[in-house]
Amino acid sequence: MSGHISDAVIRRLPGYYRQLRLLEKEGVERISSQELAQQMNLTASQIRQDINCFGGFGQQGYGYRVQELKEHIGAIMGLDERHRMILIGAGNIGHAVANYPTFQAEGFITVGVFDVRPEAIGRNVAGCVVMGMDGLEEFIRDNDVTLAVLAVPGDAAQAVCDRVTSAGVRGVWNFAPVNLSVPNGVSAVTVHLTDSLQILSYRMKHSEDK
Amino acid sequence: MSGHISDAVIRRLPGYYRQLRLLEKEGVERISSQELAQQMNLTASQIRQDINCFGGFGQQGYGYRVQELKEHIGAIMGLDERHRMILIGAGNIGHAVANYPTFQAEGFITVGVFDVRPEAIGRNVAGCVVMGMDGLEEFIRDNDVTLAVLAVPGDAAQAVCDRVTSAGVRGVWNFAPVNLSVPNGVSAVTVHLTDSLQILSYRMKHSEDK
Known part of the structure:
Protein backbone atom coordinates (compact mmCIF):
# COMPACT_ATOMS: atom_id res chain seq x y z
CA MET A 1 0.00 0.00 0.00
CA SER A 2 2.29 2.73 1.20
CA GLY A 3 4.92 1.52 -1.24
CA HIS A 4 2.78 2.87 -4.06
CA ILE A 5 2.27 6.42 -2.85
CA SER A 6 3.23 8.86 -5.59
CA ASP A 7 5.80 11.61 -5.06
CA ALA A 8 3.10 14.27 -5.20
CA VAL A 9 1.17 12.62 -2.36
CA ILE A 10 4.36 12.11 -0.34
CA ARG A 11 5.06 15.83 -0.61
CA ARG A 12 1.59 16.56 0.80
CA LEU A 13 1.97 14.19 3.79
CA PRO A 14 3.75 16.72 6.07
CA GLY A 15 1.02 19.28 5.37
CA TYR A 16 -1.71 16.80 6.35
CA TYR A 17 0.21 15.89 9.47
CA ARG A 18 0.68 19.54 10.43
CA GLN A 19 -2.97 20.44 9.89
CA LEU A 20 -4.25 17.37 11.74
CA ARG A 21 -1.94 18.07 14.65
CA LEU A 22 -3.25 21.62 14.80
CA LEU A 23 -6.85 20.35 14.78
CA GLU A 24 -6.04 17.82 17.50
CA LYS A 25 -4.52 20.59 19.60
CA GLU A 26 -7.70 22.61 19.14
CA GLY A 27 -9.73 19.64 20.40
CA VAL A 28 -11.35 18.80 17.05
CA GLU A 29 -12.25 15.09 16.97
CA ARG A 30 -13.68 14.67 13.50
CA ILE A 31 -13.34 16.55 10.25
CA SER A 32 -14.99 16.17 6.86
CA SER A 33 -12.99 16.13 3.64
CA GLN A 34 -14.75 19.40 2.68
CA GLU A 35 -13.60 21.20 5.83
CA LEU A 36 -10.08 19.82 5.61
CA ALA A 37 -9.96 20.79 1.92
CA GLN A 38 -10.91 24.36 2.72
CA GLN A 39 -8.32 24.64 5.48
CA MET A 40 -5.57 23.21 3.31
CA ASN A 41 -6.45 24.92 0.07
CA LEU A 42 -7.01 21.61 -1.72
CA THR A 43 -10.17 20.07 -3.19
CA ALA A 44 -12.26 17.62 -1.18
CA SER A 45 -11.87 14.98 -3.90
CA GLN A 46 -8.08 15.34 -3.80
CA ILE A 47 -8.14 14.88 -0.03
CA ARG A 48 -10.29 11.75 -0.36
CA GLN A 49 -8.00 10.35 -3.07
CA ASP A 50 -4.87 11.06 -1.03
CA ILE A 51 -6.25 9.49 2.11
CA ASN A 52 -7.46 6.46 0.17
CA CYS A 53 -3.87 6.07 -1.03
CA PHE A 54 -2.70 5.33 2.46
CA GLY A 55 -5.47 3.02 3.43
CA GLY A 56 -8.85 4.77 3.62
CA PHE A 57 -10.04 5.99 7.02
CA GLY A 58 -13.19 8.00 6.50
CA GLN A 59 -16.77 6.83 6.64
CA GLN A 60 -19.20 8.25 4.12
CA GLY A 61 -20.89 11.31 5.62
CA TYR A 62 -19.00 10.90 8.85
CA GLY A 63 -15.61 12.43 8.26
CA TYR A 64 -12.18 11.44 9.50
CA ARG A 65 -11.13 10.87 13.10
CA VAL A 66 -8.46 13.55 13.55
CA GLN A 67 -6.21 11.81 16.04
CA GLU A 68 -6.34 8.42 14.36
CA LEU A 69 -5.59 9.85 10.93
CA LYS A 70 -2.75 11.99 12.30
CA GLU A 71 -1.14 8.99 13.97
CA HIS A 72 -1.57 6.87 10.88
CA ILE A 73 0.09 9.50 8.66
CA GLY A 74 2.82 9.97 11.26
CA ALA A 75 3.49 6.22 11.22
CA ILE A 76 3.63 6.20 7.40
CA MET A 77 6.29 8.92 7.61
CA GLY A 78 8.21 7.02 10.28
CA LEU A 79 7.60 9.68 12.93
CA ASP A 80 6.79 6.95 15.45
CA GLU A 81 10.47 5.97 15.32
CA ARG A 82 13.37 7.84 16.88
CA MET B 1 -0.64 31.95 -20.62
CA SER B 2 1.42 32.10 -17.45
CA GLY B 3 -1.72 32.98 -15.49
CA HIS B 4 -2.93 29.41 -15.96
CA ILE B 5 0.08 27.51 -14.69
CA SER B 6 -0.98 24.97 -12.07
CA ASP B 7 0.50 24.91 -8.57
CA ALA B 8 2.28 21.63 -9.32
CA VAL B 9 4.05 23.18 -12.32
CA ILE B 10 4.89 26.34 -10.36
CA ARG B 11 6.56 24.19 -7.72
CA ARG B 12 8.71 22.59 -10.43
CA LEU B 13 9.83 25.91 -11.95
CA PRO B 14 12.76 26.49 -9.55
CA GLY B 15 14.05 22.98 -10.27
CA TYR B 16 13.98 23.62 -14.03
CA TYR B 17 15.71 26.93 -13.52
CA ARG B 18 18.40 25.37 -11.35
CA GLN B 19 19.08 22.50 -13.75
CA LEU B 20 19.15 24.76 -16.81
CA ARG B 21 21.53 27.16 -15.07
CA LEU B 22 23.81 24.24 -14.26
CA LEU B 23 23.71 23.07 -17.89
CA GLU B 24 24.44 26.60 -19.10
CA LYS B 25 27.42 26.79 -16.75
CA GLU B 26 28.68 23.49 -18.18
CA GLY B 27 28.46 24.96 -21.68
CA VAL B 28 25.52 22.83 -22.85
CA GLU B 29 23.59 24.68 -25.57
CA ARG B 30 20.75 22.30 -26.33
CA ILE B 31 19.05 19.54 -24.43
CA SER B 32 16.33 17.04 -25.36
CA SER B 33 13.32 16.43 -23.14
CA GLN B 34 14.60 12.86 -22.64
CA GLU B 35 17.97 14.01 -21.31
CA LEU B 36 16.44 16.70 -19.12
CA ALA B 37 13.92 14.17 -17.81
CA GLN B 38 16.67 11.78 -16.80
CA GLN B 39 18.66 14.51 -15.04
CA MET B 40 15.62 15.76 -13.16
CA ASN B 41 14.04 12.42 -12.36
CA LEU B 42 10.87 13.28 -14.29
CA THR B 43 9.37 11.77 -17.45
CA ALA B 44 10.04 13.28 -20.86
CA SER B 45 6.31 13.72 -21.46
CA GLN B 46 5.93 15.63 -18.18
CA ILE B 47 8.82 17.91 -19.18
CA ARG B 48 7.20 18.58 -22.58
CA GLN B 49 3.82 19.26 -20.94
CA ASP B 50 5.33 21.60 -18.38
CA ILE B 51 7.31 23.54 -20.94
CA ASN B 52 4.27 23.79 -23.21
CA CYS B 53 2.45 25.36 -20.26
CA PHE B 54 4.72 28.34 -20.36
CA GLY B 55 4.77 28.83 -24.07
CA GLY B 56 6.44 25.96 -25.93
CA PHE B 57 10.10 26.35 -26.88
CA GLY B 58 11.31 23.07 -28.26
CA GLN B 59 11.39 21.92 -31.84
CA GLN B 60 10.53 18.33 -32.61
CA GLY B 61 13.73 16.27 -32.60
CA TYR B 62 15.82 19.31 -31.88
CA GLY B 63 15.55 19.86 -28.13
CA TYR B 64 15.45 23.05 -26.10
CA ARG B 65 17.93 25.89 -26.23
CA VAL B 66 19.29 25.88 -22.67
CA GLN B 67 20.01 29.59 -22.24
CA GLU B 68 16.80 30.78 -23.86
CA LEU B 69 14.63 28.42 -21.83
CA LYS B 70 16.43 29.34 -18.59
CA GLU B 71 15.90 33.03 -19.21
CA HIS B 72 12.27 32.51 -20.13
CA ILE B 73 11.60 30.53 -16.95
CA GLY B 74 13.51 33.13 -14.93
CA ALA B 75 11.34 35.86 -16.40
CA ILE B 76 8.15 33.92 -15.59
CA MET B 77 9.35 33.73 -11.98
CA GLY B 78 10.18 37.44 -11.92
CA LEU B 79 13.89 36.82 -11.48
CA ASP B 80 14.63 39.48 -14.09
CA GLU B 81 13.37 42.05 -11.57
CA ARG B 82 15.15 43.29 -8.47
Whole structure:
Protein backbone atom coordinates (compact mmCIF):
# COMPACT_ATOMS: atom_id res chain seq x y z
CA MET A 1 0.00 0.00 0.00
CA SER A 2 2.29 2.73 1.20
CA GLY A 3 4.92 1.52 -1.24
CA HIS A 4 2.78 2.87 -4.06
CA ILE A 5 2.27 6.42 -2.85
CA SER A 6 3.23 8.86 -5.59
CA ASP A 7 5.80 11.61 -5.06
CA ALA A 8 3.10 14.27 -5.20
CA VAL A 9 1.17 12.62 -2.36
CA ILE A 10 4.36 12.11 -0.34
CA ARG A 11 5.06 15.83 -0.61
CA ARG A 12 1.59 16.56 0.80
CA LEU A 13 1.97 14.19 3.79
CA PRO A 14 3.75 16.72 6.07
CA GLY A 15 1.02 19.28 5.37
CA TYR A 16 -1.71 16.80 6.35
CA TYR A 17 0.21 15.89 9.47
CA ARG A 18 0.68 19.54 10.43
CA GLN A 19 -2.97 20.44 9.89
CA LEU A 20 -4.25 17.37 11.74
CA ARG A 21 -1.94 18.07 14.65
CA LEU A 22 -3.25 21.62 14.80
CA LEU A 23 -6.85 20.35 14.78
CA GLU A 24 -6.04 17.82 17.50
CA LYS A 25 -4.52 20.59 19.60
CA GLU A 26 -7.70 22.61 19.14
CA GLY A 27 -9.73 19.64 20.40
CA VAL A 28 -11.35 18.80 17.05
CA GLU A 29 -12.25 15.09 16.97
CA ARG A 30 -13.68 14.67 13.50
CA ILE A 31 -13.34 16.55 10.25
CA SER A 32 -14.99 16.17 6.86
CA SER A 33 -12.99 16.13 3.64
CA GLN A 34 -14.75 19.40 2.68
CA GLU A 35 -13.60 21.20 5.83
CA LEU A 36 -10.08 19.82 5.61
CA ALA A 37 -9.96 20.79 1.92
CA GLN A 38 -10.91 24.36 2.72
CA GLN A 39 -8.32 24.64 5.48
CA MET A 40 -5.57 23.21 3.31
CA ASN A 41 -6.45 24.92 0.07
CA LEU A 42 -7.01 21.61 -1.72
CA THR A 43 -10.17 20.07 -3.19
CA ALA A 44 -12.26 17.62 -1.18
CA SER A 45 -11.87 14.98 -3.90
CA GLN A 46 -8.08 15.34 -3.80
CA ILE A 47 -8.14 14.88 -0.03
CA ARG A 48 -10.29 11.75 -0.36
CA GLN A 49 -8.00 10.35 -3.07
CA ASP A 50 -4.87 11.06 -1.03
CA ILE A 51 -6.25 9.49 2.11
CA ASN A 52 -7.46 6.46 0.17
CA CYS A 53 -3.87 6.07 -1.03
CA PHE A 54 -2.70 5.33 2.46
CA GLY A 55 -5.47 3.02 3.43
CA GLY A 56 -8.85 4.77 3.62
CA PHE A 57 -10.04 5.99 7.02
CA GLY A 58 -13.19 8.00 6.50
CA GLN A 59 -16.77 6.83 6.64
CA GLN A 60 -19.20 8.25 4.12
CA GLY A 61 -20.89 11.31 5.62
CA TYR A 62 -19.00 10.90 8.85
CA GLY A 63 -15.61 12.43 8.26
CA TYR A 64 -12.18 11.44 9.50
CA ARG A 65 -11.13 10.87 13.10
CA VAL A 66 -8.46 13.55 13.55
CA GLN A 67 -6.21 11.81 16.04
CA GLU A 68 -6.34 8.42 14.36
CA LEU A 69 -5.59 9.85 10.93
CA LYS A 70 -2.75 11.99 12.30
CA GLU A 71 -1.14 8.99 13.97
CA HIS A 72 -1.57 6.87 10.88
CA ILE A 73 0.09 9.50 8.66
CA GLY A 74 2.82 9.97 11.26
CA ALA A 75 3.49 6.22 11.22
CA ILE A 76 3.63 6.20 7.40
CA MET A 77 6.29 8.92 7.61
CA GLY A 78 8.21 7.02 10.28
CA LEU A 79 7.60 9.68 12.93
CA ASP A 80 6.79 6.95 15.45
CA GLU A 81 10.47 5.97 15.32
CA ARG A 82 13.37 7.84 16.88
CA HIS A 83 16.29 9.03 14.78
CA ARG A 84 19.71 9.64 16.23
CA MET A 85 20.97 12.55 14.19
CA ILE A 86 24.30 14.29 13.78
CA LEU A 87 24.86 17.77 12.43
CA ILE A 88 27.90 18.54 10.31
CA GLY A 89 28.69 22.23 9.97
CA ALA A 90 28.08 24.51 12.94
CA GLY A 91 27.61 27.69 10.93
CA ASN A 92 24.43 29.76 10.58
CA ILE A 93 22.27 27.06 9.05
CA GLY A 94 23.69 24.46 11.41
CA HIS A 95 22.77 26.60 14.41
CA ALA A 96 19.30 27.24 13.01
CA VAL A 97 18.68 23.52 12.51
CA ALA A 98 20.16 22.49 15.87
CA ASN A 99 17.94 24.98 17.68
CA TYR A 100 14.78 24.39 15.67
CA PRO A 101 12.11 23.86 18.31
CA THR A 102 10.12 20.89 17.06
CA PHE A 103 12.67 18.36 15.80
CA GLN A 104 13.46 16.86 19.18
CA ALA A 105 9.78 16.53 20.06
CA GLU A 106 9.23 14.69 16.77
CA GLY A 107 11.87 12.09 17.50
CA PHE A 108 14.87 13.62 15.71
CA ILE A 109 17.48 13.76 18.46
CA THR A 110 20.75 15.59 17.79
CA VAL A 111 23.45 13.46 19.41
CA GLY A 112 26.57 15.08 17.94
CA VAL A 113 27.77 18.20 16.15
CA PHE A 114 30.89 18.29 13.95
CA ASP A 115 32.84 21.03 12.22
CA VAL A 116 36.09 21.22 10.34
CA ARG A 117 36.98 24.75 11.50
CA PRO A 118 39.29 24.88 14.56
CA GLU A 119 37.47 27.94 15.94
CA ALA A 120 34.15 26.06 15.97
CA ILE A 121 35.45 22.94 17.73
CA GLY A 122 34.75 22.87 21.48
CA ARG A 123 31.88 25.36 21.30
CA ASN A 124 28.44 24.43 22.58
CA VAL A 125 25.68 24.10 19.99
CA ALA A 126 22.24 23.09 21.22
CA GLY A 127 23.70 21.17 24.14
CA CYS A 128 26.43 19.39 22.17
CA VAL A 129 30.14 20.20 22.23
CA VAL A 130 31.29 20.62 18.64
CA MET A 131 33.77 17.91 17.62
CA GLY A 132 36.39 17.86 14.88
CA MET A 133 35.94 15.60 11.87
CA ASP A 134 38.59 12.99 12.77
CA GLY A 135 36.36 10.83 14.90
CA LEU A 136 33.29 11.11 12.65
CA GLU A 137 33.03 7.50 11.48
CA GLU A 138 33.74 6.07 14.91
CA PHE A 139 31.11 8.32 16.49
CA ILE A 140 28.50 7.27 13.93
CA ARG A 141 29.13 3.58 14.61
CA ASP A 142 29.35 3.87 18.39
CA ASN A 143 26.18 5.96 18.68
CA ASP A 144 23.85 4.24 16.20
CA VAL A 145 23.51 7.41 14.18
CA THR A 146 20.94 6.97 11.39
CA LEU A 147 20.61 10.49 10.03
CA ALA A 148 23.10 13.25 9.16
CA VAL A 149 22.33 16.91 8.56
CA LEU A 150 24.84 18.49 6.17
CA ALA A 151 25.22 22.23 6.64
CA VAL A 152 28.59 22.51 4.92
CA PRO A 153 29.72 24.46 1.84
CA GLY A 154 28.67 23.04 -1.53
CA ASP A 155 32.16 21.94 -2.53
CA ALA A 156 32.57 19.87 0.66
CA ALA A 157 29.14 18.24 0.70
CA GLN A 158 29.69 15.15 -1.45
CA ALA A 159 32.87 14.13 0.39
CA VAL A 160 31.16 14.50 3.78
CA CYS A 161 28.16 12.60 2.44
CA ASP A 162 30.42 9.74 1.32
CA ARG A 163 32.03 9.56 4.76
CA VAL A 164 28.77 9.47 6.73
CA THR A 165 27.06 6.97 4.44
CA SER A 166 30.00 4.55 4.44
CA ALA A 167 29.93 4.70 8.23
CA GLY A 168 26.29 3.61 8.27
CA VAL A 169 24.08 6.71 8.05
CA ARG A 170 20.91 5.89 6.09
CA GLY A 171 19.47 9.38 5.64
CA VAL A 172 21.11 12.66 4.63
CA TRP A 173 19.35 15.99 5.05
CA ASN A 174 21.38 18.33 2.90
CA PHE A 175 21.42 22.13 3.06
CA ALA A 176 24.34 22.55 0.65
CA PRO A 177 23.10 23.77 -2.75
CA VAL A 178 24.24 20.64 -4.62
CA ASN A 179 22.58 17.35 -5.48
CA LEU A 180 24.25 14.44 -3.74
CA SER A 181 24.89 10.91 -4.96
CA VAL A 182 24.13 8.33 -2.31
CA PRO A 183 24.50 4.53 -2.28
CA ASN A 184 21.49 2.24 -2.71
CA GLY A 185 19.42 2.03 0.45
CA VAL A 186 20.40 5.53 1.56
CA SER A 187 17.95 8.43 1.19
CA ALA A 188 18.93 12.05 0.69
CA VAL A 189 16.74 15.16 0.68
CA THR A 190 18.23 18.50 -0.33
CA VAL A 191 16.68 21.71 0.96
CA HIS A 192 16.99 24.34 -1.75
CA LEU A 193 16.14 27.50 0.17
CA THR A 194 16.18 29.45 -3.07
CA ASP A 195 13.24 27.45 -4.44
CA SER A 196 10.65 28.87 -2.10
CA LEU A 197 11.99 32.41 -2.54
CA GLN A 198 11.62 31.99 -6.29
CA ILE A 199 8.08 30.68 -5.85
CA LEU A 200 7.32 33.78 -3.77
CA SER A 201 8.78 35.91 -6.55
CA TYR A 202 6.51 34.11 -9.03
CA ARG A 203 3.44 34.72 -6.89
CA MET A 204 4.32 38.40 -6.40
CA LYS A 205 4.72 38.84 -10.14
CA HIS A 206 1.43 37.12 -10.96
CA SER A 207 -0.72 38.27 -8.04
CA GLU A 208 -2.36 40.79 -10.40
CA ASP A 209 -3.29 38.05 -12.91
CA LYS A 210 -6.05 36.68 -10.73
CA MET B 1 -0.64 31.95 -20.62
CA SER B 2 1.42 32.10 -17.45
CA GLY B 3 -1.72 32.98 -15.49
CA HIS B 4 -2.93 29.41 -15.96
CA ILE B 5 0.08 27.51 -14.69
CA SER B 6 -0.98 24.97 -12.07
CA ASP B 7 0.50 24.91 -8.57
CA ALA B 8 2.28 21.63 -9.32
CA VAL B 9 4.05 23.18 -12.32
CA ILE B 10 4.89 26.34 -10.36
CA ARG B 11 6.56 24.19 -7.72
CA ARG B 12 8.71 22.59 -10.43
CA LEU B 13 9.83 25.91 -11.95
CA PRO B 14 12.76 26.49 -9.55
CA GLY B 15 14.05 22.98 -10.27
CA TYR B 16 13.98 23.62 -14.03
CA TYR B 17 15.71 26.93 -13.52
CA ARG B 18 18.40 25.37 -11.35
CA GLN B 19 19.08 22.50 -13.75
CA LEU B 20 19.15 24.76 -16.81
CA ARG B 21 21.53 27.16 -15.07
CA LEU B 22 23.81 24.24 -14.26
CA LEU B 23 23.71 23.07 -17.89
CA GLU B 24 24.44 26.60 -19.10
CA LYS B 25 27.42 26.79 -16.75
CA GLU B 26 28.68 23.49 -18.18
CA GLY B 27 28.46 24.96 -21.68
CA VAL B 28 25.52 22.83 -22.85
CA GLU B 29 23.59 24.68 -25.57
CA ARG B 30 20.75 22.30 -26.33
CA ILE B 31 19.05 19.54 -24.43
CA SER B 32 16.33 17.04 -25.36
CA SER B 33 13.32 16.43 -23.14
CA GLN B 34 14.60 12.86 -22.64
CA GLU B 35 17.97 14.01 -21.31
CA LEU B 36 16.44 16.70 -19.12
CA ALA B 37 13.92 14.17 -17.81
CA GLN B 38 16.67 11.78 -16.80
CA GLN B 39 18.66 14.51 -15.04
CA MET B 40 15.62 15.76 -13.16
CA ASN B 41 14.04 12.42 -12.36
CA LEU B 42 10.87 13.28 -14.29
CA THR B 43 9.37 11.77 -17.45
CA ALA B 44 10.04 13.28 -20.86
CA SER B 45 6.31 13.72 -21.46
CA GLN B 46 5.93 15.63 -18.18
CA ILE B 47 8.82 17.91 -19.18
CA ARG B 48 7.20 18.58 -22.58
CA GLN B 49 3.82 19.26 -20.94
CA ASP B 50 5.33 21.60 -18.38
CA ILE B 51 7.31 23.54 -20.94
CA ASN B 52 4.27 23.79 -23.21
CA CYS B 53 2.45 25.36 -20.26
CA PHE B 54 4.72 28.34 -20.36
CA GLY B 55 4.77 28.83 -24.07
CA GLY B 56 6.44 25.96 -25.93
CA PHE B 57 10.10 26.35 -26.88
CA GLY B 58 11.31 23.07 -28.26
CA GLN B 59 11.39 21.92 -31.84
CA GLN B 60 10.53 18.33 -32.61
CA GLY B 61 13.73 16.27 -32.60
CA TYR B 62 15.82 19.31 -31.88
CA GLY B 63 15.55 19.86 -28.13
CA TYR B 64 15.45 23.05 -26.10
CA ARG B 65 17.93 25.89 -26.23
CA VAL B 66 19.29 25.88 -22.67
CA GLN B 67 20.01 29.59 -22.24
CA GLU B 68 16.80 30.78 -23.86
CA LEU B 69 14.63 28.42 -21.83
CA LYS B 70 16.43 29.34 -18.59
CA GLU B 71 15.90 33.03 -19.21
CA HIS B 72 12.27 32.51 -20.13
CA ILE B 73 11.60 30.53 -16.95
CA GLY B 74 13.51 33.13 -14.93
CA ALA B 75 11.34 35.86 -16.40
CA ILE B 76 8.15 33.92 -15.59
CA MET B 77 9.35 33.73 -11.98
CA GLY B 78 10.18 37.44 -11.92
CA LEU B 79 13.89 36.82 -11.48
CA ASP B 80 14.63 39.48 -14.09
CA GLU B 81 13.37 42.05 -11.57
CA ARG B 82 15.15 43.29 -8.47
CA HIS B 83 13.57 42.96 -5.04
CA ARG B 84 14.49 45.22 -2.17
CA MET B 85 14.18 42.93 0.83
CA ILE B 86 14.21 43.41 4.59
CA LEU B 87 14.89 40.76 7.18
CA ILE B 88 13.04 40.78 10.48
CA GLY B 89 14.61 38.66 13.19
CA ALA B 90 18.40 38.48 13.38
CA GLY B 91 18.56 35.08 15.10
CA ASN B 92 19.96 31.84 13.68
CA ILE B 93 17.61 31.56 10.73
CA GLY B 94 17.89 35.29 10.03
CA HIS B 95 21.67 35.03 9.89
CA ALA B 96 21.48 31.97 7.65
CA VAL B 97 19.16 33.75 5.22
CA ALA B 98 21.09 37.03 5.27
CA ASN B 99 24.32 35.21 4.45
CA TYR B 100 22.90 32.77 1.90
CA PRO B 101 25.24 33.10 -1.05
CA THR B 102 22.96 33.25 -4.07
CA PHE B 103 20.08 35.57 -3.14
CA GLN B 104 21.90 38.79 -3.92
CA ALA B 105 23.10 37.47 -7.28
CA GLU B 106 19.50 36.57 -8.13
CA GLY B 107 18.20 40.08 -7.51
CA PHE B 108 17.07 39.75 -3.89
CA ILE B 109 18.94 42.57 -2.17
CA THR B 110 18.81 42.80 1.63
CA VAL B 111 18.52 46.53 2.40
CA GLY B 112 17.66 46.40 6.10
CA VAL B 113 17.66 44.08 9.11
CA PHE B 114 15.36 44.52 12.12
CA ASP B 115 15.09 42.89 15.51
CA VAL B 116 13.08 43.53 18.64
CA ARG B 117 15.81 42.38 21.07
CA PRO B 118 17.97 45.20 22.48
CA GLU B 119 21.09 43.00 22.39
CA ALA B 120 20.68 42.41 18.64
CA ILE B 121 20.20 46.07 17.69
CA GLY B 122 23.35 47.75 16.39
CA ARG B 123 25.06 44.52 15.42
CA ASN B 124 26.20 43.93 11.87
CA VAL B 125 24.37 41.23 9.89
CA ALA B 126 25.45 40.66 6.30
CA GLY B 127 26.54 44.27 5.91
CA CYS B 128 23.47 45.83 7.56
CA VAL B 129 23.33 47.38 11.02
CA VAL B 130 20.40 45.78 12.85
CA MET B 131 17.65 48.33 13.61
CA GLY B 132 14.93 48.31 16.24
CA MET B 133 11.31 47.88 15.21
CA ASP B 134 10.16 51.48 15.80
CA GLY B 135 11.13 52.80 12.40
CA LEU B 136 9.98 49.72 10.46
CA GLU B 137 7.09 51.27 8.50
CA GLU B 138 9.01 54.43 7.66
CA PHE B 139 11.99 52.41 6.45
CA ILE B 140 9.76 50.28 4.20
CA ARG B 141 8.21 53.37 2.60
CA ASP B 142 11.45 55.33 2.24
CA ASN B 143 13.36 52.42 0.73
CA ASP B 144 10.81 50.92 -1.67
CA VAL B 145 10.93 47.60 0.14
CA THR B 146 8.84 44.98 -1.69
CA LEU B 147 9.70 41.83 0.19
CA ALA B 148 10.06 40.94 3.88
CA VAL B 149 11.68 37.85 5.35
CA LEU B 150 10.14 36.91 8.70
CA ALA B 151 12.50 34.96 10.95
CA VAL B 152 10.64 35.68 14.19
CA PRO B 153 8.98 33.39 16.74
CA GLY B 154 5.63 31.91 15.73
CA ASP B 155 3.58 33.97 18.17
CA ALA B 156 5.01 37.24 16.81
CA ALA B 157 4.77 36.46 13.11
CA GLN B 158 1.21 37.56 12.28
CA ALA B 159 1.62 40.95 14.00
CA VAL B 160 4.89 41.61 12.17
CA CYS B 161 3.29 40.47 8.93
CA ASP B 162 0.41 42.93 9.44
CA ARG B 163 2.87 45.78 10.02
CA VAL B 164 5.00 45.13 6.95
CA THR B 165 2.07 44.56 4.62
CA SER B 166 0.25 47.70 5.71
CA ALA B 167 3.46 49.64 5.06
CA GLY B 168 3.52 48.37 1.46
CA VAL B 169 5.41 45.07 1.37
CA ARG B 170 3.92 42.80 -1.33
CA GLY B 171 5.69 39.55 -0.54
CA VAL B 172 6.35 37.79 2.77
CA TRP B 173 8.81 34.93 3.05
CA ASN B 174 7.97 33.35 6.37
CA PHE B 175 10.16 31.02 8.43
CA ALA B 176 7.91 31.04 11.50
CA PRO B 177 6.01 27.75 11.78
CA VAL B 178 2.57 29.36 11.36
CA ASN B 179 0.36 30.09 8.37
CA LEU B 180 -0.08 33.82 7.84
CA SER B 181 -3.12 35.77 6.69
CA VAL B 182 -2.22 38.45 4.17
CA PRO B 183 -4.33 41.10 2.42
CA ASN B 184 -5.40 40.69 -1.21
CA GLY B 185 -2.57 41.42 -3.60
CA VAL B 186 0.08 40.30 -1.10
CA SER B 187 1.78 36.91 -1.46
CA ALA B 188 3.17 34.84 1.38
CA VAL B 189 5.23 31.66 1.26
CA THR B 190 5.97 29.79 4.48
CA VAL B 191 9.05 27.59 4.72
CA HIS B 192 8.21 24.61 6.92
CA LEU B 193 11.67 23.18 7.57
CA THR B 194 10.07 20.19 9.26
CA ASP B 195 8.38 19.12 6.03
CA SER B 196 11.52 18.08 4.24
CA LEU B 197 12.86 16.30 7.32
CA GLN B 198 9.61 14.33 7.49
CA ILE B 199 9.88 13.49 3.79
CA LEU B 200 13.40 12.21 4.44
CA SER B 201 12.03 10.14 7.32
CA TYR B 202 9.40 8.72 4.94
CA ARG B 203 12.03 7.81 2.35
CA MET B 204 14.28 6.19 4.97
CA LYS B 205 11.37 4.11 6.23
CA HIS B 206 10.34 2.99 2.75
CA SER B 207 13.74 2.64 1.08
CA GLU B 208 13.48 -1.12 1.51
CA ASP B 209 10.09 -1.25 -0.26
CA LYS B 210 11.63 -0.67 -3.67
